[in-house]
Each structure stands twice: as C-alpha cells, then as structure tokens.
Amino acid sequence: MEKRKQWREQEQQVVERWNAAEARYREAHAELVRESATGAATPELQEKVERARADIEAVRRQVARLKVEFTSGKRY
Numbered sequence: 001m002e003k004r005k006q007w008r009e010q011e012q013q014v015v016e017r018w019n020a021a022e023a024r025y026r027e028a029h030a031e032l033v034r035e036s037a038t039g040a041a042t043p044e045l046q047e048k049v050e051r052a053r054a055d056i057e058a059v060r061r062q063v064a065r066l067k068v069e070f071t072s073g074k075r076y
Contacts, residue, residue, distance in 0.1 A: 007075055011066065018059045025052035 028049045035041040069075045 004076065014059065014062055014066065018056075018063070021052065021055040021059050025049070025056055028052045 028045070029052075032041060032045050032049050035045055066075070
C-alpha cells in the first residue's frame with residue numbers, strides 16, 4: 001500500500017510539472033508572437049521558448065517511462 005501512495009504522489013508531481021511547463025511555454029510563446037508582430041523578437045525570448053519546450057519534452061519522456069512501468073505491471 002505504501003508503494004501505491006508513493007506512486008500516486010509521484011504521478012501528481014508529474015501532473016504539476018506538466019501544468020507548470022505547459023503554462024510557461026504558453027506564456028513564452030504568446031510573448032514571442034506579440035514581439036514578432038512588432039518586429040522586436042529577441043534571441044533571449046526565443047531561447048525562453050526553447051527552454052519551455054525542452055521542459056515539456058522532459059516531462060513527456062517521464063510520462064512515457066511511467067506508462068511503460070504501468071503497462072509492464074511494475075505499477076499497481
């Protein structure tokens with residue numbers, strides 16, 4: 001039972017990380033679009049968008065690992 005509680009907490013942390021990363025990406029991308037419309041997009045802003053995208057990819061890979069553990073019977 002303790003493992004299930006630990007797994008649920010881990011899954012909740014992944015959900016929170018996903019939501020935070022997605023929000024950062026959405027905000028950075030919206031800022032990039034606004035700045036691009038005025039012609040003032042900076043390399044720093046583009047790097048911010050790329051970092052946010054990389055965060056999402058890292059969480060996506062973690063979700064894939066959890067899914068493999070679940071389907072292989074190592075979870076629950």
